[in-house]
Amino acid sequence: MPDYNSMELMICVASRLLDNGARVGVGTGAPCATAMLAQNLHAPDLLVAFEAGGLAPLMPEMPISVGDSRTFHHALMTTSMGDIMETCQRGMMDYAFLGGAQIDCYGNLNSTVIGDYDHPSVRFPGSGGANDFASFCWHTLVITQHDPRRFVERLDFVTTPGYLTGPGAREAAGLPEGTGPHKVITDLAVMGYHPETKRMQVESLHPGVTFSQIDEQTGFDLPAAEEMSQTDPPTSEELQMLRETVDPHGIIIGRE
Amino acid sequence: MSELASGSGPLFTDPDPEAARAFFRGKKGAFQDKVMSVKEAVESFVQDGDYVASGGFGANRISTSCMHEMVRQRKQNLGFAGHTTTHDFQILSAGNRNGEKLLGRVDAAYIVGLEARGLSAQARKVMQSGDVEVCEWSNFALACRFRAAAAGLPFVPMRSMLGTDTFRHSAAKEIECPFTGLKLLAIPALYPDVSFIHVHESDRFGNSRIKGITVADVDLARASRRLVITAERLVNTDEIRSDSDATTIPSFCVDAVCEVPNGSYPGNMPGEYFSDEAHLRQWLDVERDEEAYGAFLERFVFGVEDFEGYLEQCGGADRIKELRAIELMSDDRN
Numbered sequence: 001m002p003d004y005n006s007m008e009l010m011i012c013v014a015s016r017l018l019d020n021g022a023r024v025g026v027g028t029g030a031p032c033a034t035a036m037l038a039q040n041l042h043a044p045d046l047l048v049a050f051e052a053g054g055l056a057p058l059m060p061e062m063p064i065s066v067g068d069s070r071t072f073h074h075a076l077m078t079t080s081m082g083d084i085m086e087t088c089q090r091g092m093m094d095y096a097f098l099g100g101a102q103i104d105c106y107g108n109l110n111s112t113v114i115g116d117y118d119h120p121s122v123r124f125p126g127s128g129g130a131n132d133f134a135s136f137c138w139h140t141l142v143i144t145q146h147d148p149r150r151f152v153e154r155l156d157f158v159t160t161p162g163y164l165t166g167p168g169a170r171e172a173a174g175l176p177e178g179t180g181p182h183k184v185i186t187d188l189a190v191m192g193y194h195p196e197t198k199r200m201q202v203e204s205l206h207p208g209v210t211f212s213q214i215d216e217q218t219g220f221d222l223p224a225a226e227e228m229s230q231t232d233p234p235t236s237e238e239l240q241m242l243r244e245t246v247d248p249h250g251i252i253i254g255r256e
Numbered sequence: 257m258s259e260l261a262s263g264s265g266p267l268f269t270d271p272d273p274e275a276a277r278a279f280f281r282g283k284k285g286a287f288q289d290k291v292m293s294v295k296e297a298v299e300s301f302v303q304d305g306d307y308v309a310s311g312g313f314g315a316n317r318i319s320t321s322c323m324h325e326m327v328r329q330r331k332q333n334l335g336f337a338g339h340t341t342t343h344d345f346q347i348l349s350a351g352n353r354n355g356e357k358l359l360g361r362v363d364a365a366y367i368v369g370l371e372a373r374g375l376s377a378q379a380r381k382v383m384q385s386g387d388v389e390v391c392e393w394s395n396f397a398l399a400c401r402f403r404a405a406a407a408g409l410p411f412v413p414m415r416s417m418l419g420t421d422t423f424r425h426s427a428a429k430e431i432e433c434p435f436t437g438l439k440l441l442a443i444p445a446l447y448p449d450v451s452f453i454h455v456h457e458s459d460r461f462g463n464s465r466i467k468g469i470t471v472a473d474v475d476l477a478r479a480s481r482r483l484v485i486t487a488e489r490l491v492n493t494d495e496i497r498s499d500s501d502a503t504t505i506p507s508f509c510v511d512a513v514c515e516v517p518n519g520s521y522p523g524n525m526p527g528e529y530f531s532d533e534a535h536l537r538q539w540l541d542v543e544r545d546e547e548a549y550g551a552f553l554e555r556f557v558f559g560v561e562d563f564e565g566y567l568e569q570c571g572g573a574d575r576i577k578e579l580r581a582i583e584l585m586s587d588d589r590n
Contacts, residue, residue, distance in 0.1 A: 028371040028372055029371065029372045032372075050469075051340075051395060051396075052313045052316070052340070052469050052471050053468075053469030053470060053471055054469055060585060064371065064372050064373065064531065064533070065313065065314060065315060065316055065342070065371045065372070065524070065531075066313075066371065067312075067313030067314065067316040067340065067469065067471065068315075068316050068524045068530075068531065069316075069468065069524055069526040069527070069530070069583060071469070072468055072469055072526070078468045078469045078470075079469065079470070080399075080469065080470045080471060080472060080473075080474060080475075081395060081396065081399045081471050081472050082396075082399050082400070082403055082472065082475065085395075085396040085399065085416075089414075089415055089416070108420075112392065112421070112422070117421075117425060118386070119386060120383075120384055121384070122380070122384070123367075123368055123380050123383040123384050124368070124369070124375070125366045125367055125368055125369035125375075126338075126364045126365055126366055126367060126392060126393075126422075127365055127366070127392070127393070127394040127395065127417075127422050128340060128365060128366035128394070128395050129340075129366075129394065129395040129396065130394075131394040131396075131416050131417055131420060131422050132394045132395060132396035132397075132416040132417075135415060135416035135417070135418065136415070136416060157421045158419075158420045158421045158422070159420065159421065159422050160420065160422070161418070161419050161420050164419045164420075169419065170419065172419075173418045173419025173439070174415065174418040174419070174430070174438060174439025174440065174441075175415065175416075175418050175419060176415060251372055252372065
């Protein structure tokens with residue numbers, strides 16, 4: 001079995017969720033690498049959109065910024081933030097794909113502050129385009145490390161909407177119908193959401209991970225789905241593409 | 257249209273289109289030569305207390321020279337639109353040291369981070385100090401605020417931010433759509449006092465060309481009371497007229513034109529040069545040590561005359577040549 005680190009595992013597993021022909025709005029960091037990996041393997045017709053205005057590029061390597069010139073290298077179009085987000089708002093984007101943040105059992109995300117808002121102990125960047133992507137796109141994917149600091153019972157600040165307070169809450173708030181969290185990919189497992197309760201549940205455990213590990217690393221009650229499976233490990237083909245083509249400088253995967 | 261709920265955040269600028277129209281009525285000069293130095297542009301058009309905005313996208317096509325100049329001239333108590341502001345925000349946060357306060361109020365959609373590169377210790381310190389007023393938005397919301405202003409409207413409706421603390425700490429208002437009954441957010445127009453946009457080419461009047469993505473700059477240029485253009489190159493008006501499709505910003509929106517080659521450095525400039533990741537890393541690292549940071553700012557910002565002096569400190573033409581090779585992915589890149 002090939003050797004890999006936790007970030008490589010997450011990216012390889014997540015890339016399999018991006019089906020060929022899908023349209024995806026991609027956030028900064030790991031999602032950039034994941035989208036590019038999918039595009040270079042099983043999903044050549046993945047339509048990748050960046051919030052700064054890059055539409056359907058052929059990325060030569062993963063972007064460092066969602067607005068750098070790699071995000072519109074050989075693109076079908078270079079446009080504006082307004083155009084990309086309006087495209088999402090009118091229902092033409094299948095997936096929002098977002099990176100690390102605090103997350104709760106309904107898939108709500110915090111990337112704004114830790115502590116009291118008026119006297120924060122830590123100030124983070126804020127929404128960026130995350131709130132917009134997760135409000136508008138049909139399905140939201142999140143890729144993040146699995147630990148009790150990130151998987152919390154109660155967020156200090158709801159930056160970006162998941163299912164908010166539970167079933168029906170998004171629609172009641174005025175968010176577009178039929179949208180919401182879809183999958184969470186961590187270094188331990190792949191999670192989905194219960195169709196009725198809208199609470200997060202474990203769908204697949206990564207190789208060597210036990211359920212008690214998940215329990216220890218999660219700050220809320222995270223049950224197993226009715227049918228829980230085992231994640232296939234990264235293949236040598238996936239790892240080679242990721243290391244040599246997608247992130248050759250180790251920006252995200254942390255290897256040279 | 258009835259108002260259902262209101263964000264509790266402060267509205268730093270007046271969304272009234274009548275006030276904006278009265279100002280824009282007097283803004284003429286489509287055929288006026290506006291070429292000047294960055295120093296002169298910042299002296300002339302930025303007053304203490306003004307609300308300013310930065311074009312581009314954080315460390316991509318930013319007007320670095322103007323950010324440095326505002327810090328060097330020790331402007332105070334500015335309002336700022338944080339529409340994915342990364343290195344630009346990091347530069348301005350250097351003005352909030354030793355009891356001085358360049359940033360006074362911030363509309364925050366994305367601040368203090370440099371995307372995959374990490375968080376700025378100095379920008380975080382400034383925003384955690386409690387000295388700076390802040391209002392939350394999403395990136396699209398700030399783009400909508402520029403769009404509303406560019407259209408001469410008091411607000412535009414939008415469907416994100418609903419149900420979240422981002423809305424609760426914004427200055428948006430929930431309204432009911434008069435046609436469908438849907439809940440919408442009314443996003444107030446933002447007319448900045450002065451904005452800085454870096455472009456590929458401009459003529460002496462300010463007719464400007466941006467290559468690649470425009471982010472929110474088409475609207476920002478039109479929304480701004482005063483607009484400073486910094487350009488990689490000056491071109492003749494005949495050249496502009498030979499390809500009017502390429503004009504992104506018309507000269508009557510522009511107040512100053514500054515020729516600043518390599519002016520987005522250490523940010524990326526599409527088709528020209530890639531970001532200087534080593535220098536950005538150095539900037540992030542040095543912020544963690546107050547003494548070293550002070551010396552760093554002295555060397556790169558306060559101790560140099562202008563942007564050209566800064567570039568010399570960073571390796572000058574040789575470094576730009578390397579970054580150009582990376583941008584163009586030529587064979588001789590490192």
